[in-house]
Amino acid sequence: MKFHVGRICKNVALAACLITGFATSSLASSLDYIHFLIPGGAGGGWDGTARGVGEALTKSGLVKKVSYENMSGGGGGKAIAYLIKTAAKQKNTMMVNSTPIVIRSLQGVFPQSFRDLTLIASVIADYQVLVVRPDSKYKNWEDVLKAFKANPKNVKIAGGSSRGSMDHLVAAQIFQAAGGDPKSVRYVPYDAGGKALAGLLTGEVDVLSTGLGEVLEKHKKGQVRIIGVTSKKPFDGIPSFISMGTNAYFANWRGFFGAPNLSKKRVAALQLVLKKMYSTPAWEVVRARNGWTNLYQPGKKFRVFLENQEKTIGSLMKEMGFL
Amino acid sequence: MMDGIWLGITTALSGYNIFMVAVGAFAGTFIGMLPGLGPISAIALMIPITYGMDPSSAMILIAGVYYGAIFGGSTSSILINAPGVAGTVATSFDGYPMAKQGYAGKALAIAAYSSFSGGTIAAIFLLIAAPVLAKVSLSFQSSDYFALMVLGLTAVAAFAGKGKFLKAAIMTLFGLMLATVGTDADSGVSRYTFGDINLIDGISFLLLAMASFALSEALINIIENRKVTKEEKAALKKEIGSLKLTKAEVKTIAPVIGRSSVLGFFVGVLPGAGATIASFLAYGMERSIANAKEKLKFGKGSLRGLAAPESANNAACSGSFVPLLTLGIPGSGTTAVILGALISYGIQPGPTLYTDHPALFWSVIISMYIGNLILLVLNLPLIPYIAKLLETPRELLLPLVMFFSLIGVYLVTFNTFDIYTMVLFSVVAVFLRIVDYPMAPMILGFILGGMMENNLRRALTISDGSLSFLWERPMTVTILVITIIMLVWPLISQLLFGKIAASEDN
Numbered sequence: 001m002k003f004h005v006g007r008i009c010k011n012v013a014l015a016a017c018l019i020t021g022f023a024t025s026s027l028a029s030s031l032d033y034i035h036f037l038i039p040g041g042a043g044g045g046w047d048g049t050a051r052g053v054g055e056a057l058t059k060s061g062l063v064k065k066v067s068y069e070n071m072s073g074g075g076g077g078k079a080i081a082y083l084i085k086t087a088a089k090q091k092n093t094m095m096v097n098s099t100p101i102v103i104r105s106l107q108g109v110f111p112q113s114f115r116d117l118t119l120i121a122s123v124i125a126d127y128q129v130l131v132v133r134p135d136s137k138y139k140n141w142e143d144v145l146k147a148f149k150a151n152p153k154n155v156k157i158a159g160g161s162s163r164g165s166m167d168h169l170v171a172a173q174i175f176q177a178a179g180g181d182p183k184s185v186r187y188v189p190y191d192a193g194g195k196a197l198a199g200l201l202t203g204e205v206d207v208l209s210t211g212l213g214e215v216l217e218k219h220k221k222g223q224v225r226i227i228g229v230t231s232k233k234p235f236d237g238i239p240s241f242i243s244m245g246t247n248a249y250f251a252n253w254r255g256f257f258g259a260p261n262l263s264k265k266r267v268a269a270l271q272l273v274l275k276k277m278y279s280t281p282a283w284e285v286v287r288a289r290n291g292w293t294n295l296y297q298p299g300k301k302f303r304v305f306l307e308n309q310e311k312t313i314g315s316l317m318k319e320m321g322f323l
Numbered sequence: 324m325m326d327g328i329w330l331g332i333t334t335a336l337s338g339y340n341i342f343m344v345a346v347g348a349f350a351g352t353f354i355g356m357l358p359g360l361g362p363i364s365a366i367a368l369m370i371p372i373t374y375g376m377d378p379s380s381a382m383i384l385i386a387g388v389y390y391g392a393i394f395g396g397s398t399s400s401i402l403i404n405a406p407g408v409a410g411t412v413a414t415s416f417d418g419y420p421m422a423k424q425g426y427a428g429k430a431l432a433i434a435a436y437s438s439f440s441g442g443t444i445a446a447i448f449l450l451i452a453a454p455v456l457a458k459v460s461l462s463f464q465s466s467d468y469f470a471l472m473v474l475g476l477t478a479v480a481a482f483a484g485k486g487k488f489l490k491a492a493i494m495t496l497f498g499l500m501l502a503t504v505g506t507d508a509d510s511g512v513s514r515y516t517f518g519d520i521n522l523i524d525g526i527s528f529l530l531l532a533m534a535s536f537a538l539s540e541a542l543i544n545i546i547e548n549r550k551v552t553k554e555e556k557a558a559l560k561k562e563i564g565s566l567k568l569t570k571a572e573v574k575t576i577a578p579v580i581g582r583s584s585v586l587g588f589f590v591g592v593l594p595g596a597g598a599t600i601a602s603f604l605a606y607g608m609e610r611s612i613a614n615a616k617e618k619l620k621f622g623k624g625s626l627r628g629l630a631a632p633e634s635a636n637n638a639a640c641s642g643s644f645v646p647l648l649t650l651g652i653p654g655s656g657t658t659a660v661i662l663g664a665l666i667s668y669g670i671q672p673g674p675t676l677y678t679d680h681p682a683l684f685w686s687v688i689i690s691m692y693i694g695n696l697i698l699l700v701l702n703l704p705l706i707p708y709i710a711k712l713l714e715t716p717r718e719l720l721l722p723l724v725m726f727f728s729l730i731g732v733y734l735v736t737f738n739t740f741d742i743y744t745m746v747l748f749s750v751v752a753v754f755l756r757i758v759d760y761p762m763a764p765m766i767l768g769f770i771l772g773g774m775m776e777n778n779l780r781r782a783l784t785i786s787d788g789s790l791s792f793l794w795e796r797p798m799t800v801t802i803l804v805i806t807i808i809m810l811v812w813p814l815i816s817q818l819l820f821g822k823i824a825a826s827e828d829n
Binding site: 048070072073074075077086109110151155161189191199201202204217225291322 | 521
């Protein structure tokens with residue numbers, strides 16, 4: 001076998017030229033422009049939120065032009081580091097994020113936290129639910145709790161993400177609020193929410209922990225039964241855990257962050273367009289299409305909310321041995 | 324139900340919807356042909372276009388894009404050894420060797436016929452039994468899936484021919500090890516990430532496949548730099564675009580296509596399996612039932628080895644519509660995106676979909692017949708031209724292959740770390756290939772490894788740590804017994820029939 005170094009170099013160089021030519025893009029800058037930084041790939045929840053908000057903002061004429069940039073890696077850490085590092089150039093950028101930014105910075109997945117960024121606002125929320133099969137031996141939350149207190153091993157709870165992530169932590173939080181030991185919750189992780197739902201329906205697990213939006217329609221059609229929701233008040237006839245005497249509140253928010261040290265004027269401008277967006281028909285189309293619940297909390301309110309969430313989840317994770 | 328089917332037929336046969344299925348199938352094939360761009364990207368591109376359309380037309384379009392992309396995905400696997408989707412990895416095992424031997428046109432034609440038959444047979448099953456099949460989707464639990472992944476791993480045997488057994492086993496193990504990188508779902512702990520946040524999501528399939536297949540293939544070609552003689556070139560030109568199959572060849576692949584389509588469809592119906600597992604299982608099954616002489620051809624350009632995964636992955640792709648439409652459960656990333664699209668049209672798939680929205684439900688299924696027919700008619704005449712791609716001067720073709728595989732991976736994550744990892748993997752792959760270690764078992768181990776581990780550990784959690792799940796469910800036991808038979812059969816058959824064959828020879 002002969003090695004032709006010259007030819008290798010030639011070919012590699014040609015390929016490299018093509019790539020750099022392809023990847024370079026120009027950055028426009030104007031006050032009527034928002035650039036969305038999405039810490040995950042196309043088709044995910046973050047992607048849908050950013051593009052949905054972008055669509056509503058442009059269609060309603062609140063913002064003239066928007067652009068999107070997907071940057072996955074490190075559970076969102078890559079995009080956070082990038083936003084901080086290039087802060088000087090990012091005055092038009094809003095990064096979308098959600099509850100995992102709190103969980104992952106507690107876990108130390110990435111060294112930054114929401115405190116290193118400028119808080120713009122939360123925009124929507126989804127509540128967590130516990131779900132059973134329609135023909136389940138568990139009629140309601142009381143039955144599940146009774147079985148759990150008799151022997152936690154017998155109550156297997158499915159979720160669509162790994163141990164220590166949201167589906168697991170919220171389930172543990174609910175049992176803890178009912179006086180159980182969060183560590184003894186038997187959590188069965190699946191690769192995705194859909195597969196966890198399949199696991200519930202095949203009968204290998206009895207309870208599923210998931211987002212309300214994922215199962216609400218299935219609940220209405222009688223394919224599954226939601227036995228409790230983590231909102232403050234009952235939702236659409238579904239009892240909230242609080243209304244059943246279990247003091248567990250949890251909202252999986254999605255919201256936007258700006259680069260560190262973003263000017264007050266700029267932050268106020270961004271918050272204003274988001275606030276105006278809620279009353280536009282364009283937003284109502286996007287919201288209804290995705291089944292989202294509005295949760296607008298700008299600046300300081302957002303900070304207090306995040307600090308509370310961090311405290312609740314942090315102490316739960318400590319108790320469960322994740323920290 | 325007959326009313327529903329009739330409504331579906333009239334909806335699907337409206338001029339507009341036939342146009343939609345043609346547009347979808349064509350766009351899907353085209354996007355699927357580009358290495359690195361699979362059905363997810365193709366569908367994500369189409370969704371914004373479908374807003375405002377009638378949901379039936381939108382779904383017909385999206386379904387067309389889906390199976391079109393699977394159809395087209397085989398092209399890059401066969402021509403440049405760049406499987407852009409996990410479902411077409413097995414296609415490259417025998418498809419690429421065929422193309423290398425100068426039968427690119429024939430390989431593409433077989434892929435087209437197999438895809439068409441797989442898709443059509445699956446559509447027949449869907450039409451007859453979709454609502455009933457929902458039960459099949461929910462018949463598999465974690466322990467059964469674990470057994471199925473073990474069965475899938477036996478396909479490695481195809482690369483363990485003549486003294487290569489140890490090498491194939493080592494590479495499988497290497498693949499299984501690579502699959503453990505990233506966050507461990509069962510404990511939430513990061514494994515083998517060396518503190519680098521870029522590795523916590525694990526190594527992506529696309530990256531590994533592009534690096535170990537396409538990129539390393541291009542590099543090896545440059546290193547070897549074998550001048551093609553004029554005679555070879557002339558011979559290549561004559562054969563490369565030829566689609567002709569002899570009668571004997573048709574006879575060989577017809578039963579293969581039938582078997583693999585049925586297998587592929589049922590594996591596709593399972594939300595925890597899908598097109599990739601289906602193609603590996605079909606490939607493995609075909610090899611196990613082949614006689615000793617045919618067995619040797621697998622991995623070197625066997626027609627059966629190409630027809631089996633190609634029919635299975637298309638059948639599985641149609642099969643995945645069963646859990647999607649009748650349960651609202653997506654079994655893969657692609658079907659999850661389709662589910663998202665359906666919900667955004669205001670349609671909630673589930674057990675009542677075919678009574679709530681009969682036009683949509685049945686017209687999508689009916690459109691699959693039309694779509695597969697369109698794909699065949701569109702693609703067959705194009706094959707000679709597509710196959711001519713291989714006549715591109717290598718000075719141009721190789722950099723383009725490198726460019727597209729790097730870009731394909733980068734466009735998914737926009738993370739430069741992936742490019743560095745890819746280059747590193749391709750260099751490692753080049754060295755391994757120079758010392759004659761096969762890449763296919765590694766990618767097989769990698770794809771199956773993650774799913775195998777997750778299902779095993781899930782089964783263990785559910786059984787409270789007891790191994791009893793291995794023999795408690797009839798389904799698990801059946802699949803494990805088949806696995807053992809497949810592993811031991813060559814030995815037994817040699818003992819039983821080997822001597823007879825030998826004496827006949829004498």
